[in-house]
Amino acid sequence: MGERVLEVNNLTTVFHTKTGTFPAVSQMNFTLDAGETLAIVGESGCGKSVTSLSIMHLLPDRMGEITPESSIKFKGTEISKYSNKQMSNLRGNEISMVFQDSLTSLNPTMTVMAQMVEPFMVHQKISRKDAEKAAIEMLRKVGIPNPEARVKQYPHQFSGGMRQRVMIAMALSCNPSVLICDEPTTALDVTIQAQILKMIYDLKKELDTAVILITHDMGVVAETADRVLVMYGGQGVELADCHTLFTNPLHPYTQGLLASIPKIDDDTRLSTIEGMVPSLKDMPKGCHFCDRCQYCTDRCRKENPPMYRAGEREVRCFRYEEGN
Amino acid sequence: MGRYILKRTLTAIVAFIGITIMTYCLASLMPGSPLDQLVQPESGISNAELAAIEHKMGLDQPIYIQYFFWLKNMFQGNFGVSYTQHRPVVELIAGRIGPTLLLSLSSMLLALFVAVPLGTAAGYRPYKGIDYASSVLAFVGQAAPNFFVALLLIYIFAVKLRLLPISGMYNSGSSGTAGEVLKHLILPCLALTFQHLGIFTRQMRNSMYECMSDDYVRTARAKGLNERTVLFKHTLRNALLPLITQAGLSLGALVGGAIITEQIFSWPGMGTLMLKAIKDRDYPLIMGITVIISVIVLIGNIVIDIIYRMLDPRIDDKV
Amino acid sequence: MKKSNKKNSSYFHDAVERFMHHKLAVVGLAVVTVEILLLVILPVIMNLEPNAVTPAVNMAPDKTHLLGTDTYGRDTFARLIYGGRTSLKIGFFSVLVQAAIGIPLGIIAGYYRKAAEVIIMRLADMFQSIPSMCLNIVLVSVLSPSAETLILVIGVMGWPSFVRLLYAKVLSVREKEYVEAARTTGTGNLGIMLKYILPNSISPALVAFTFGIPSAILTESALSFLGLGIQIPEASWGNMLNAAQSVAIISTKPWLWIPAGMCIFITLISVNLFGDGLRDALDPKTKIG
Amino acid sequence: ADSQTVTMAFTGSWNTLCPLAATADYDDCAANPMFDRLLELDGKGGYSYRLCESFDISDDFKVLTLNLRKDVKWHDGEPFNADDVVFTYQLYSSADLVTSRRLFLQGVEGCDESGIELSPNSVHVEKVDDYTVDVYYSEPKSEIAMFAWNMYFTVLPKHCLEGKDPATILQDDFWTKPVGTGPYIFESTVPGESVTYKANPDYYLGAPSIETLCIKVIQPASLTTAMMAGEVDLINGTLAAIPDADMEFAQTLEGYNAESMEGTSANFFVLNNKVFDSAKIRKAFAMLLDKDAMIESGCYGNGAKVYTTYAPKNVWSDQEIIEEYGYEFDPETAVEMLKEEGFDFDRTYTVCINDMAVRQAICTVMQDTWAKYGLKLEIVTLDTQTCISSMRDEAYDMWINGGAGANFTSLETGFIIWVTIDDSGEYGPYNLAKVDDPTFMKVEKELASATSEDEIKRLTQEIQKLELTEYNYVYIIGPYINTAISDRLVGVDKDMMLTRGFNYSEWKIEE
Amino acid sequence: MKKLLEVKNLTKTFPVNGGFLKKSKKLTAVDGISFDVMEGETLCLVGESGCGKSTLGRCILQIIKPTSGEVIFDGVDLCKLDEKKMRPYRQYLQMIFQDPYASLNPRMTIRELIGAPVHAFKLAATSDELDEKIREVCKVVGISEDWLNKYPHEFSGGQRQRIVIARALIMNPRFIVCDEPVSALDVSIRSQVLNLMKDLQEQFKFSYLFVSHDLSVVNYIGDRIAVMYLGEFVELATKRELFNNPSHPYTQALLSAIPVADVNYKRERTYLEGEVPSPVNPPSGCRFRTRCRYASDVCKSKRPELKLVGEDHFAACHMCGKITK
Numbered sequence A: 001m002g003e004r005v006l007e008v009n010n011l012t013t014v015f016h017t018k019t020g021t022f023p024a025v026s027q028m029n030f031t032l033d034a035g036e037t038l039a040i041v042g043e044s045g046c047g048k049s050v051t052s053l054s055i056m057h058l059l060p061d062r063m064g065e066i067t068p069e070s071s072i073k074f075k076g077t078e079i080s081k082y083s084n085k086q087m088s089n090l091r092g093n094e095i096s097m098v099f100q101d102s103l104t105s106l107n108p109t110m111t112v113m114a115q116m117v118e119p120f121m122v123h124q125k126i127s128r129k130d131a132e133k134a135a136i137e138m139l140r141k142v143g144i145p146n147p148e149a150r151v152k153q154y155p156h157q158f159s160g161g162m163r164q165r166v167m168i169a170m171a172l173s174c175n176p177s178v179l180i181c182d183e184p185t186t187a188l189d190v191t192i193q194a195q196i197l198k199m200i201y202d203l204k205k206e207l208d209t210a211v212i213l214i215t216h217d218m219g220v221v222a223e224t225a226d227r228v229l230v231m232y233g234g235q236g237v238e239l240a241d242c243h244t245l246f247t248n249p250l251h252p253y254t255q256g257l258l259a260s261i262p263k264i265d266d267d268t269r270l271s272t273i274e275g276m277v278p279s280l281k282d283m284p285k286g287c288h289f290c291d292r293c294q295y296c297t298d299r300c301r302k303e304n305p306p307m308y309r310a311g312e313r314e315v316r317c318f319r320y321e322e323g324n
Numbered sequence B: 001m002g003r004y005i006l007k008r009t010l011t012a013i014v015a016f017i018g019i020t021i022m023t024y025c026l027a028s029l030m031p032g033s034p035l036d037q038l039v040q041p042e043s044g045i046s047n048a049e050l051a052a053i054e055h056k057m058g059l060d061q062p063i064y065i066q067y068f069f070w071l072k073n074m075f076q077g078n079f080g081v082s083y084t085q086h087r088p089v090v091e092l093i094a095g096r097i098g099p100t101l102l103l104s105l106s107s108m109l110l111a112l113f114v115a116v117p118l119g120t121a122a123g124y125r126p127y128k129g130i131d132y133a134s135s136v137l138a139f140v141g142q143a144a145p146n147f148f149v150a151l152l153l154i155y156i157f158a159v160k161l162r163l164l165p166i167s168g169m170y171n172s173g174s175s176g177t178a179g180e181v182l183k184h185l186i187l188p189c190l191a192l193t194f195q196h197l198g199i200f201t202r203q204m205r206n207s208m209y210e211c212m213s214d215d216y217v218r219t220a221r222a223k224g225l226n227e228r229t230v231l232f233k234h235t236l237r238n239a240l241l242p243l244i245t246q247a248g249l250s251l252g253a254l255v256g257g258a259i260i261t262e263q264i265f266s267w268p269g270m271g272t273l274m275l276k277a278i279k280d281r282d283y284p285l286i287m288g289i290t291v292i293i294s295v296i297v298l299i300g301n302i303v304i305d306i307i308y309r310m311l312d313p314r315i316d317d318k319v
Numbered sequence C: 001m002k003k004s005n006k007k008n009s010s011y012f013h014d015a016v017e018r019f020m021h022h023k024l025a026v027v028g029l030a031v032v033t034v035e036i037l038l039l040v041i042l043p044v045i046m047n048l049e050p051n052a053v054t055p056a057v058n059m060a061p062d063k064t065h066l067l068g069t070d071t072y073g074r075d076t077f078a079r080l081i082y083g084g085r086t087s088l089k090i091g092f093f094s095v096l097v098q099a100a101i102g103i104p105l106g107i108i109a110g111y112y113r114k115a116a117e118v119i120i121m122r123l124a125d126m127f128q129s130i131p132s133m134c135l136n137i138v139l140v141s142v143l144s145p146s147a148e149t150l151i152l153v154i155g156v157m158g159w160p161s162f163v164r165l166l167y168a169k170v171l172s173v174r175e176k177e178y179v180e181a182a183r184t185t186g187t188g189n190l191g192i193m194l195k196y197i198l199p200n201s202i203s204p205a206l207v208a209f210t211f212g213i214p215s216a217i218l219t220e221s222a223l224s225f226l227g228l229g230i231q232i233p234e235a236s237w238g239n240m241l242n243a244a245q246s247v248a249i250i251s252t253k254p255w256l257w258i259p260a261g262m263c264i265f266i267t268l269i270s271v272n273l274f275g276d277g278l279r280d281a282l283d284p285k286t287k288i289g
Numbered sequence D: 001a002d003s004q005t006v007t008m009a010f011t012g013s014w015n016t017l018c019p020l021a022a023t024a025d026y027d028d029c030a031a032n033p034m035f036d037r038l039l040e041l042d043g044k045g046g047y048s049y050r051l052c053e054s055f056d057i058s059d060d061f062k063v064l065t066l067n068l069r070k071d072v073k074w075h076d077g078e079p080f081n082a083d084d085v086v087f088t089y090q091l092y093s094s095a096d097l098v099t100s101r102r103l104f105l106q107g108v109e110g111c112d113e114s115g116i117e118l119s120p121n122s123v124h125v126e127k128v129d130d131y132t133v134d135v136y137y138s139e140p141k142s143e144i145a146m147f148a149w150n151m152y153f154t155v156l157p158k159h160c161l162e163g164k165d166p167a168t169i170l171q172d173d174f175w176t177k178p179v180g181t182g183p184y185i186f187e188s189t190v191p192g193e194s195v196t197y198k199a200n201p202d203y204y205l206g207a208p209s210i211e212t213l214c215i216k217v218i219q220p221a222s223l224t225t226a227m228m229a230g231e232v233d234l235i236n237g238t239l240a241a242i243p244d245a246d247m248e249f250a251q252t253l254e255g256y257n258a259e260s261m262e263g264t265s266a267n268f269f270v271l272n273n274k275v276f277d278s279a280k281i282r283k284a285f286a287m288l289l290d291k292d293a294m295i296e297s298g299c300y301g302n303g304a305k306v307y308t309t310y311a312p313k314n315v316w317s318d319q320e321i322i323e324e325y326g327y328e329f330d331p332e333t334a335v336e337m338l339k340e341e342g343f344d345f346d347r348t349y350t351v352c353i354n355d356m357a358v359r360q361a362i363c364t365v366m367q368d369t370w371a372k373y374g375l376k377l378e379i380v381t382l383d384t385q386t387c388i389s390s391m392r393d394e395a396y397d398m399w400i401n402g403g404a405g406a407n408f409t410s411l412e413t414g415f416i417i418w419v420t421i422d423d424s425g426e427y428g429p430y431n432l433a434k435v436d437d438p439t440f441m442k443v444e445k446e447l448a449s450a451t452s453e454d455e456i457k458r459l460t461q462e463i464q465k466l467e468l469t470e471y472n473y474v475y476i477i478g479p480y481i482n483t484a485i486s487d488r489l490v491g492v493d494k495d496m497m498l499t500r501g502f503n504y505s506e507w508k509i510e511e
Numbered sequence E: 001m002k003k004l005l006e007v008k009n010l011t012k013t014f015p016v017n018g019g020f021l022k023k024s025k026k027l028t029a030v031d032g033i034s035f036d037v038m039e040g041e042t043l044c045l046v047g048e049s050g051c052g053k054s055t056l057g058r059c060i061l062q063i064i065k066p067t068s069g070e071v072i073f074d075g076v077d078l079c080k081l082d083e084k085k086m087r088p089y090r091q092y093l094q095m096i097f098q099d100p101y102a103s104l105n106p107r108m109t110i111r112e113l114i115g116a117p118v119h120a121f122k123l124a125a126t127s128d129e130l131d132e133k134i135r136e137v138c139k140v141v142g143i144s145e146d147w148l149n150k151y152p153h154e155f156s157g158g159q160r161q162r163i164v165i166a167r168a169l170i171m172n173p174r175f176i177v178c179d180e181p182v183s184a185l186d187v188s189i190r191s192q193v194l195n196l197m198k199d200l201q202e203q204f205k206f207s208y209l210f211v212s213h214d215l216s217v218v219n220y221i222g223d224r225i226a227v228m229y230l231g232e233f234v235e236l237a238t239k240r241e242l243f244n245n246p247s248h249p250y251t252q253a254l255l256s257a258i259p260v261a262d263v264n265y266k267r268e269r270t271y272l273e274g275e276v277p278s279p280v281n282p283p284s285g286c287r288f289r290t291r292c293r294y295a296s297d298v299c300k301s302k303r304p305e306l307k308l309v310g311e312d313h314f315a316a317c318h319m320c321g322k323i324t325k
Ligand SMILES: Nc1ncnc2c1ncn2[C@@H]1O[C@H](COP(=O)(O)OP(=O)(O)OP(=O)(O)O)[C@@H](O)[C@H]1O
Pocket: A015, A017, A024, A042, A043, A044, A045, A046, A047, A048, A049, A050, A051, A060, A063, A216, A280, C001, C002, C289
C-alpha cells in the first residue's frame, strides 16, 4: 500500500440541538493509505455520514462541532482545526466527496457545465475555456455519452445514474488524494450500481486515489473494499481487512449483521439481532451494543470498551481484551 | 416556452372575463345610480327628463344586456365614455396609468432592492444581529397600517425636516421635470413600500435560510468554493424563486392597494380615479379601471411566471 | 429515520415542544392571550362605557379617564377595550370565513384534480387578480358597512390563498402511501379526505390562519380610513386610529391615536411572531434534536 | 412655492372643465377662472357685474334686457358679443344635451318645465344688437329670481362650439383646452391632481397681477400639512375647509391667517314622512336635539344653531318667527309629548348618514340623548350615493342631510326642488323627504314670481313658519367654514369665498 | 395447488404531458402481462426502478384501474367491477408498502390504524369485538399492547412495518401485494421482518406478490420469480430454476450485477451498457435489445413472446436457445 494519506484519531463530533448536546460520533480511529478502499458500514443513523462530513468540515452550521481533542491528519498535517478558508483549498482538490442523493446534491438551476467547471477554475486556476474542455474530458472519462451536448443540460434532465457519474466526475476533476463516497449507489438500480462501482474502481486504480466508501450494503463491501470499518451507535466497533472480516467476524454486532443477510444460494431461516438500535441521545453508558448482545456482562454495561488491537484488526469488545 | 405563454394567456383571458362579469354585477348592485349626480339642488331636473336620460344611456336595459353590450364594445377597444367626466374612459385611464405604474412599480422595485440583500444577509447569518434587525423591520413593516406610515412620513419629512413635498406629482404651476416628479414620488413610494418590504424580507430570509441547508450547497462547499461563490452563485438564485412567486402575489395588492396612498398624497393615479368612479357610480369608468388593473396584474403574473421559468429550468419539463 | 424514545409523545406534543423552544413565539402567544383575557375580563370588572358622551371632550389623560377622551367626550380607554373586541372579532372571523371557503375547495381541487381543479384554481386566479381593495370598497358599499359585512367581504376576498396552500399540500399528501393504504382498506373518498388528507395538510393552513388575522385587521383599518370600516358609534382600533388623520392631531392630541396605534401594532407583531413559531412548530423540517 | 404662483386647495377633484356638464361645486369653480358669468354675487348681497354691464327688467317683469360689455375678448382673440349669449342660451336648452344646470331656463318662453326647448332653438332669447340681449319669460319673475337662477349661466364661445352636436358636445375636445373670457387662461392640467392657469393679459378688468394660478387637490386631513409645508396659499372654506379638529392647530401656524367664518350651510334631519306623520312628534324630535353638545363635539365649537333654511345672515331671516315657533333642547317635554302622541318606545329607530364627521357627531350625541330617555336609535352609515338612494326608497326612519343654505336671496336655497311634486302627484327627483303637502309648492312658486319686497317678506316668513311647524325637515346646526389664507396673498375678498366666488383680478402677492 | 388469482393481458397506460394544446403521449407502464398466482405461494417480482412493478401490483388490487386486461379472483374479473362492487373483495386483497414512514397516517393512533379496515368493512359489531380482533392480530405480529395508543412516528421502521402487516392481516386476506416491504429497512431489522412474513404465510396460507429489486431477499422468500423489464415480463420461473439457469440476457446481467456479501463468491461479471430507455417511447421489437449484446435484426422488428423454455420456466427472448452461458 502507498503512503498514509489520512489518519483519524479519537474523532468525536457533537451536535448541539435544542434539547441538548449529544455526540453523533465518538472516539473514531482509522487510517487510510493511498490507493486503498476503506468501507464504512453500519446501520442507518450510526454516524457514517457525520464521520465523513467531519473530515470535510462540512457539518451543519452552528449545530455540528468537532471536539478539540479530535485529530484528523491529512498527509501528516493536522487539519481538524483548519479554518473554512484553509479547508476550501483542500476540498474538491485534495479531498473530494460524492453524496448519496444526486438530484438534490446538484444545483437544480445551474447547467451541468457551470457546475463542472468550478473545481477546475477554483483549484487549478485555469481559464473558463480550458476548464470547459477539461470538464468535457472528465465527463467522457466517467462514461457519459456525447458529453459536449449533455453539459448544456440541467441536472433534472439526467437520469440518476448519469447524475451520479457527474458527481463523481466533479469530485475527481482535481485528482484528489482522498475520495469519500457517501452511499454513492444506494439510490440506483443494481445494474447501474455495478457500472458505477466498476467505474470508481477503475478511476481509483488509474489515479491512485484513496477511497472511503460509505454503504450499508454488505454485498458492496465484500466486492469492493480492501478494509472495512463497522460502525455501531456512533463508534467504530470493528476494523479489519475485508476478507478476514467476512470470514471471521469478531465483534458480536458484526457477527449478527453478517448472519442476518440472506445468502443467495441458501434459504435457511435467517438469524436476527433482537432489539432496536438505541437513540444517540440515550446510548447505554457502557458498550453501545450491550442491550442487544448475547455476551453482555456487567462490565459491558458500566464501561465502554476501547478499540482492542488483535493483530491487523481492531475490535471494540472486552472479549478481545489483551490477555483474554 | 411559447406554448406555455399561449396557455397562460388563454387561461388569463378566461379569468379576465370572469373578473369583468363579477365586477359588472357588483357595480350594478351598488345602490344608487349615475343619474344621481344630476339630481341636485341646482339642477331642477324632472322625473321625465331623468327617465329620458336613463333610456339614452341604456341604463334601463337588463343587466346582462348592458354587460354584453359593454363586452362587445370593449373587445372593439371602446371602453365607453365616463358618465361624469365626459371623456373616453381610455383617455382618462391613459392619463392616470403612468403615475400609478410609476408609483407601484417603483415601490415594488424598492421593496425588492431592500428586501433581497437584507433577507439574504439575515438568512445567511440566522439568529445573529442582522437577522434580528431585519426581523424587527419586517414585523414593523407588516404591522403598521399603510395610511399611518404615510402620515408619519409626512410628519417627519415634510413637516419637521421640510425636505419633501406632500401632495401631487408636480410643483404648483409647473409642468414638471423628472427631478421634481422624483421628489414628489419619494414619500408615497416609501409609504407604499413599507408593508411589502416586511413581507418580502421575511420571505427572502426564510427561503435563504432553507436553501442554505440544501444538499447542493454542501456540494458546492465540498468542491472547495469560497463562501462568496457559494452564496451568490449557488444559493441566491434558488432562494429568489419563492420571492418571485411572492412578488407576483403582491402585485395585485400593490397596484390596487395604492388607492389609500394615492388618496393621502393626492397622487394623480388610478386609485383616486377609482374611488371617485365608485362614489359617482360611473360604471364605464369602474369597469375600465378594473379591466386595466386586472390586465396589468394578469400580465404581471405571466411575466413573473416567465421569469420564474427562466430562473428555474426544472419547471419547463414538468407541465 | 429517527425515532423518539419519549413515552406517550404525539405529533402535537412534539409540535408544542418545538413551539415552546421558539421564545419570541411564546412571547407573542403570551401577549395575545393576555390581551384577549383583558378584552374579555375588563368590561366585566370595570364599568366601561365606550359610547357614553360626556361634556369633557378632548381631555388629555387623567385619573378619571386613563387615556383621555375623544371629541365626543367618550372615554378612550373604554373604547380601546371595546374596539379591541371588534377588531379581533373581525380579524378572527374573517379569516375563519376565508378558511371555511378555502380549505374545502383546496382539498377538493387537489384531491379530485381534473375539472374540479381547473374550475377552482381558475376561480382563485380570478379573485387574486382583481384589485382586492377596489372590490372591497364596492362590496362594502353594496352590503353597507358593519362588522358582519367586513367579515364577509374580507373573508370572501381572501379565500384563494387558503386554496393555494391546501391545494399544493394536498397534491403531495394524496400521493402518500397511507392514502393508498386507506383505499385498499376500503375507506371512501369522503373518509379519505376527512381523516387522511385534511389532518395531514392542515398545518400550512393553520399558519396562514394566524398570518391572516393581522392582515384582516389591517384591511379593516384601511377601509376605516376610507370611511367604510366599522361605523359609529361602535369602536374598532381601525376607526380609532383614524382619529389620527392629520398631522395636527398626531402632534397635538397623541392620546387619541397612540393607544389604538400601539394596540394594533402590538397585536399584529405578537400574532405574526406566534405565526412564525407555529410555522416552525408544525413544519417537520425543523426537528428538535 | 414660486413667488408668482398662487395655489388654491380643493378637497375634491373636478370632473370636467365644461360648465355644461358641471354637477358639483368643484366643477363650477375649477372652470371659474376662465369662464366669466354675466353677473356674480359680490359677497354682500349685491351684484357684481361681469360680462353684463347692466340689466333692465321690463315693467311686466317678463323681459330681462342684458347690456353686455363691449371690451371683452375671448382668450383666442375673438371679440365677445350678443351672439355668444344667444348661442349659449340655445345650447343650454337643447333637448339632446344632458345637463343639470338648466334651472335658469325654467320659465323662459319656448322652454318646457325642465327648461328644455320645445322645438329646435325655440328658446325665446333675442339679440337686440351686438351688445344687447332680451330674455323673455312666460310668467312674471322678480329681479331676484332672474338673477338667482342666472348665477349658473356661463357664457360659451359661439365661434368655437357652433355646429357641434349637443348630444356629444360634453365630450368634445374643446373642453380639454377651453377658451373663455375670464381672468385666467387655461395652461395645463394633471387630471385629478391640479389645473394650472396663466394670467389673461387682455382681461377687461385689468390683467390679474398673479402670473400663475394653480388649483390643487389636497385631502382635507392634509390641509394643515400643506400649510406647514407652504404648499398652499388659499383654503377658501367652501371648496376646501380645514377639518374642525385641526383648526386650533392651524391657527397657530405661522405665515397663515386661519379663520372660522360663519357659513350658511346647515345640517338637517329628514324624517320619513310615513313614520313620523304627526307634526307634534316631529317637534318633539327637534326638542331632543342637544345642539350645543353637537357643536362642541362635531365642530369643536365652530358652529351655529340653525332653525330654518334662511341663515341668520340672510336678509330674509326672521328672528321673531324663530323665537315664536322655534324650540330649544328640552328632552323632558319632548318625551312627554311623544308619550302623549302614543309614540312607540320599544322600536329601534334608524338614522342614515354618510360619513361626514359633523353628521356622525350629531348622531352620536343624539343617540346618547335618546338612550337616556329610553329611546333606541341605530346609526347606519352609508356612502353618499347609497344614502340618497335609501332616502328615495324610504329604507330608514330618518336621514341627516346638509344643504348650502341661503345666503342673500330668498330663492338661493333651491328649496323648491326639494318639495317638488309632479302634476301626476309623483315626487320630484330631489323631493327625498317625500313632502306631499301641495302648500309648500304653492308658497315656493309664489315666491319665485313675487316681485315686490313686501310679498317676498311675507312669503319667506311663511316658509320659515312652515319649516318650523310643518315640514318634516328639522334644522340642526350649521358648522362654520374654516378658511386659511397665506400672509403673502392679499386682496382676497373673504365674503365672496362664502359664495364660492373669487375676485382674482384684485389678488396680489406681497413678499 | 389451486389458482388463487389469474392475470390476463393486463395493461396500464398513463397519459403524460397531456392536456393543453399538446397531443398527449402515452406511457405504457404495464404492457400486456399475464400470469397466475397459486394459493399459498410467493411470487416475486424483480426489475429495475420504473419498470412497472408497483403499477402492476396496484392494478391487480384495483387501486388504479388498469387500461385493459383481466384480473380474475374467485372467478370474477375485478377490472369490470366498479368501486362499490369491488368493496367486498378488498378485504381479501391487501397491500404492504415500501416506505414504512409514509404508509401510516401520522395523525392516527396505532389502534385506529389497525382498526381502520375493520371499521370500513364493519366487520366488528361492538368496540369490544374490535378490541379483541386488534389484540389478536397484535399478538400474531408481535406488537405489544401498550403500543396501541401511540402514534406512528414513535416507532422505528421495522416496528412500523409490523404495524402495516398487522393492518393487512386483520382482514384475513388471501392475497397480499408487498411492494418492496423491506428495502427501506436496515439489514438487521430486515431479517426480522422477512422472518415474520414467512412465518405468517406458513400459519395463514395466503399468497404474496412480493416486489423487490434485491435478489437475495427474493431468493430467501420467493417460490417463483418474475423478472420485469420496461413493463413486460422477460422471464418467469421457479426460484431454483431462475438462479441456476437464467435464460434471458437481462436476467443474466441482473444476477451478475448483484453484489454478494461473501468474499469467497467469485464470478464473471457481465456489465450492462447504457440506461433503461424511457417507457414513453420504448424500443421497437424486443425492449431490451438496446442494451443486449446478443441483439440481432429479429429483435428489432419482432416482439418476443413469453415461451416455455424449461419446466415451469418461461422467457421472452428470440435468442434463448442460441445463447451460450
Ligand atoms: N443536522 C443534524 N442535526 C442533528 N442531528 C444530526 C444531524 N445530522 C445528523 N445527526 C445525527 O447524527 C446521527 C448520525 O447521522 P448520520 O447521518 O451520520 O448517519 P448515517 O450513518 O449516515 O445514516 P444513513 O445510513 O441513514 O445515512 C444521527 O443519529 C442523527 O440523529
